[in-house]
Amino acid sequence: MSEKSSIEWTNSTWNPVTGCTKVSPGCKHCYAEVFAERWRGIPGHPYEQGFDLRIWVDRLSLPLTWKRPRMIFVNSMSDLFHEEVSLAFIRKVFKTMERAWWHTFQILTKRSERMSVLGSKLNWPSNVWMGVSIENANYVWRADHIRLVPSAVRFLSLEPLLGPVGAIDLSGIDWVIVGGESGRGARQMDPDWAREIRDQCVRAHVPFFFKQWGGIRKGRNGRMLDGRTWDELPKGLLRHNARTRGS
DSSP: OBSSOOOTTOSEEEOSEEOOOOOSGGGTTOHHHHHHHTTTTOTTOTTTTTTSOEEOGGGTTGGGGOOSOOEEEETTTSOTTOTTSOHHHHHHHHHHHHHOTTSEEEEEESOHHHHHHHGGGSOOOTTEEEEEEOOSGGGTTHHHHHTTSOOSEEEEEEOSOOSOOOOOOOTTOOEEEEEOOBSTTOOOOOHHHHHHHHHHHHHHTOOEEEEEOOBSSHHHHOSOBTTBOOBOOOHHHHHHHHHHHTO
């Protein structure tokens, strides 16, 4: 958890839950697991339990202490819709996001089915964005689940992109992120996979964000796709920023 994040599409991270379990190929080289397991067994460290799932009730109010508006990635070190996270606790997270109306909260899950089931049981404030991860064509069905929740902004994160995804139904989708895998053992991304998605977004007028090529030397590989960076953001961000400036 950090007041500042190096993730290109957000400003900060907030982790009321840490730890997770693998559900699909995109989890194989999980950066959060690698980081957390470094500290397993160290008494008093926040990751003393490694990457075992842990609920942090004392972190629920943290965004309320951040007074300047920012984009906040919720559970960068876990998955809010993990099967071991209760609906009652998820509701508490949503209540904090509602109270911290001046921030924009970005939630990302691979457990899209549970998200879609619980979606009708949650209150969705206008400052909450909901996204699903898709790593290849075998998981495009997660995009169908995101359309079932009444989030003000729905987005797709195709990262790590591990294969071509083919045609994607972008109806009801407000933003698409694409990125390669980074770190030890990173699997390579074919540029044509990224181009195929970008071109679909351009045709559908959906904002496209190219995060990284990835690889072991993420910084050296850069963020350029066909001679330029792609840093488009959803229109919902502009509307929310206008509200916060006027408050």
